[in-house]
Amino acid sequence: MVWGNISTYQHDFNAQADVKSSFRGSSVSDSVTPLKTNSEMSGAFSKPMPWAGGGSTKPPMANNYLDSHGLNPGLGNAGHVSFPSAVTAAPTQAARMANYTRFSPSDWSASNIDHYNSADASRNQSERIRNEAIRLMREREDKTCMTQRDADRRLGERLHDETFWRSELQSELERNVNETHQLEHMRKNLERALAETEGPMRVNSECIYNREGRKGIDMVNDGVENSLMREVDNIKSCQDKMKRTLEQVNHQLGVNRNARHQLERDLANKDHSINIDHTCHNLQNTSRAINLHGGIEKVDPNVSIPETWADFSNRNIQASQSARSASQRLRGDVDNLITQCANEMWSHWNNTNMSFQQRITESNDAHNKLQSHMSKTMQEIYDQEKHIEALKQAIRNKGNPLKVAQTRLEARAHRPDVELCRDPPHHRLVEEVGQIQESIDLLNRKLNEAEIAHQTLLQNKARLEHDLKIKSNSLFIDREKCLSIRKSFPVVSLATKL
Secondary structure (H helix, E strand, O other), X not given: OHHHHHHHHHHHHHHHHHHOOOOOOOOHHHHOOOOOOOOOOOHHHHOOOOOOOOOOOOOOOOOHHHHOOOXXXXXXXXXXXXXXXXXXXXXXXXXXHHHHOOOOHHHHHHHHHHXXXXXXXXXXXXXXXXXXXXXXXXXXXXXXXXXXXXXXHHHHHHHHHHHHHHHHHHHHHHHHHHHHHHHHHHHHHHHHHHHHOHHHHHHHHHHHHHHOOOOHHHOOOOHHHHHHHHHHHHHHHHHHHHHHHHHHHHHHHHHHHHHHHHHHHHHHHHHHHHHHXXXXXXXOOOOOOOOOOOOHHHOOOOOOOHHHHHHHHHHHHHXXXXXXXXXXXXXXXXXXXXXXXHHHHHHHHHHHHHHHHHHHHHHHHHHHHHHHHHHHHHHHHHHHHXXXXXXXXXXXXXXXXXXXXXXXXXXXXXXXXXXXXXXXXHHHHXXXXXXXXXXHHHHHHXXXXXXXXXXXXXXXXXXXXXXXXXXXHHHXXXXXXXXXXXXXXXXXXXXXXX
């Protein structure tokens, strides 16, 4: 038929329009383009046409309105090239075009039959589609109801699981809070006990400072000083233990708070999730809060599966239980430590007091003995002074007899001549002078010895007096300054542990 050639023309004209430029929107006169010769054409133009035998006959030119019934899908208003209209063309050309644009009766009948068959096929297909759609609607309705019931059941089971884990978390949270409060109370007791150890340390330091006021020989490294040093070491050791335990308590409180925070966060998430799932479980097809959310089923915001979800809460509960167990053991350790430190400090306190009492007894005995010796020394000094005075008197008493004897000798030395006889009186006078002088010398030696003894007694008296002052000072320090402030144990909380 001629329409096949027209379609071929349409294809070639479209090709020319693509090569040169688009003719869409141009006028009819501008749309007419001279055709190429057979030697220049390719594709459909290279085939021999009925009018290719020569002569002046030109190929028919058709406009887009010829395809208004859709007989040729290749032509239509969507094409890029506009063909010359039969109205505007020359008379000869219009007549030629009229012959080529007419359909035959067979084409007309074929078109009608095609329309009938197409209508029957579309109706049959529509009826089949309606039946399938009805069956599909029933099946989908049943399946939707079943799926919705199953979703409701699963939401109920999920709510039951969430409620169970929420109750477990709530119970564990309460136990964690109670344990944390007890541990904080124990920490306060430990801090108070640690602060009260400063009382014995202050008393001990004051005793050591006061005993530095001892003098002389009493500056001795005695049992009291050793007891005080051992007591200081014990107090420092207890303080170090309490400080380390206090650090452990603070760390454990941090662990308890962390476990509590995890439980609270998990519990808050459970509450929020329960509210959401409860709302979802109560939703029905007639609810007002329902709405379409396109593509929401393609979004997967989930971060866990049921196993990891349950394991997460279980791990939080186990972590809290472990923290509570450690906290309970630590509370027991703190209570034992306070009791142990109280007993040790009390024992050292009593030992030091006993050392003080023993030292005071020893110092008091030494002081009494010194006083006894002091009394005896004073009596001896008095007796020695009287003896010295008697010796001096005896020496003075030998002066007159010596004078008499020497005067006699001197007087008899003036006898004249032969009268100077060495007679017995002369010998006796000489012996008497020698005897008296010997007595004076002996008495002087005894006087010298007595005076030396007297000086020694005075020196001993001075030493005894000095030592008595030292002993009195030591007794005052140990008994009045030290032991008086150690009568009561200066720790209240530790004393209750004794």
